[in-house]
Amino acid sequence: MGTTPTTPTRAFNVDSVRSEFPLLQREVHGKPLVYLDSAATTPKPQAVLDAVAGYDMHCTANVHRAVHELSTEATEAYEGARTALASFINAPRREELVWTRGTTEAINLFAWSWGRTNLQDGDHVLLSEMEHHANIVPWQLLREQVGIEIDVAPITDEGVLSVDAVLEFITDRTKLVSLAWISNVLGTINPVREICEAARERGITTLVDAAQAMPHANVDVQAVGCDALAFSGHKMYGPTGIGGLWARHDLLEAMPPWQGGGDMIKTVSFEESTWNDVPMKFEAGTPNIAGAIGLGAAAGWIAELGPDVIASHEHELLEQCVKRLDAIERVQLIGTAPRKAAVVSFVIDGMHPHDVGTFLDQHAVAVRTGHHCAWPLMARYDVNSTVRASMGAYNTVEEIDAFADALERIIEVFG
Numbered sequence: 189m190g191t192t193p194t195t196p197t198r199a200f201n202v203d204s205v206r207s208e209f210p211l212l213q214r215e216v217h218g219k220p221l222v223y224l225d226s227a228a229t230t231p232k233p234q235a236v237l238d239a240v241a242g243y244d245m246h247c248t249a250n251v252h253r254a255v256h257e258l259s260t261e262a263t264e265a266y267e268g269a270r271t272a273l274a275s276f277i278n279a280p281r282r283e284e285l286v287w288t289r290g291t292t293e294a295i296n297l298f299a300w301s302w303g304r305t306n307l308q309d310g311d312h313v314l315l316s317e318m319e320h321h322a323n324i325v326p327w328q329l330l331r332e333q334v335g336i337e338i339d340v341a342p343i344t345d346e347g348v349l350s351v352d353a354v355l356e357f358i359t360d361r362t363k364l365v366s367l368a369w370i371s372n373v374l375g376t377i378n379p380v381r382e383i384c385e386a387a388r389e390r391g392i393t394t395l396v397d398a399a400q401a402m403p404h405a406n407v408d409v410q411a412v413g414c415d416a417l418a419f420s421g422h423k424m425y426g427p428t429g430i431g432g433l434w435a436r437h438d439l440l441e442a443m444p445p446w447q448g449g450g451d452m453i454k455t456v457s458f459e460e461s462t463w464n465d466v467p468m469k470f471e472a473g474t475p476n477i478a479g480a481i482g483l484g485a486a487a488g489w490i491a492e493l494g495p496d497v498i499a500s501h502e503h504e505l506l507e508q509c510v511k512r513l514d515a516i517e518r519v520q521l522i523g524t525a526p527r528k529a530a531v532v533s534f535v536i537d538g539m540h541p542h543d544v545g546t547f548l549d550q551h552a553v554a555v556r557t558g559h560h561c562a563w564p565l566m567a568r569y570d571v572n573s574t575v576r577a578s579m580g581a582y583n584t585v586e587e588i589d590a591f592a593d594a595l596e597r598i599i600e601v602f603g
């Protein structure tokens with residue numbers, strides 16, 4: 189597996205993109221599926237399915253351990269995927285990419301290992317009001333263990349997090365700023381580059397939750413200037429159970445291992461063990477080999493089309509979606525920031541979001557309803573839950589219209 193290309197190598201054509209996704213060919217309740225739940229998880233293109241199946245069918249073996257041919261091939265594919273992902277996010281070094289189960293595990297790893305080593309009683313961690321639970325609860329666990337304090341930068345009613353709002357909460361006790369790049373509820377694209385720059389000038393470490401940025405933005409850790417970044421494979425057309433933590437090499441070097449076992453050691457005796465080099469120091473036990481290989485293929489797939497090209501296609505979908513929903517009187521959009529990815533949350537006056545989701549399902553439209561693992565954000569908008577339509581490279585304007593038509597009909601009949 190080679191590295192991912194930096195410029196698109198394929199022309200974008202939504203029909204041909206769609207045809208690569210077997211899941212999108214199926215029907216639900218006898219109607220063509222309209223999949224608008226990509227912020228929860230994305231279907232996988234054939235290239236990813238083939239990469240996973242290729243490992244399972246042709247070179248199933250454990251990595252890093254045996255000298256036989258299958259293990260050599262598996263290790264090459266697995267480490268090749270690391271190279272592909274490192275290149276995808278423009279990491280200075282491939283060793284800076286630690287495989288994890290996903291964003292949640294990546295943030296927990298960072299909080300446990302970096303947090304317990306670098307933070308002390310009285311130090312502050314700064315988050316924002318729009319964080320996913322995955323970027324809240326690990327810091328609360330750390331608060332219980334170490335005694336840190338958590339500050340929360342507010343957002344505007346439109347769902348904008350300004351650099352100034354973040355700066356206002358920074359004091360000389362702030363040691364870490366940890367923020368979502370793109371909100372999974374509001375779709376807001378946060379000014380992470382400017383925030384990381386301001387933090388760096390003040391000697392503050394930065395962690396970016398890129399769970400939603402990987403499928404919707406051009407993720408370049410050097411351009412963003414963050415110290416660490418977390419992501420999930422299954423939100424970027426890759427498999428579930430695989431993702432990563434990227435962090436600056438010197439940070440990883442100084443961080444202690446967080447799980448012990450095979451692969452993460454150099455030597456073991458009952459008296460003392462020594463740790464393997466980065467990144468394997470953080471990868472105890474047999475990893476998700478097929479998942480990593482599939483994720484490498486997913487990064488390659490996105491890179492071939494071009495993240496910017498995908499984002500501009502999704503922007504068209506977003507504009508159509510907002511236009512159609514704005515025209516429905518009882519719909520209230522939650523999150524109307526000027527810089528938004530194709531994630532649209534809304535509530536309908538007098539209708540419970542779960543009912544809306546269930547009725548939409550009858551029209552074969554798959555959306556998410558609930559709190560989206562962002563309870564504090566729900567409280568900020570004084571709602572318990574929202575309906576969320578989230579788009580991907582494979583969605584069409586016709587699907588957005590089918591969704592909006594179904595919504596109008598539901599309101600007419602049940603509302």
Ligand code: PMP
Pocket residue numbers: 227228289290291292293320322323368370371372397399400420561
């Ligand atoms: N952060 C954000 C912004 C997310 O959207 C999600 C997934 N909804 C997560 C973190 C957690 O990702 P995962 O469940 O894949 O670990």
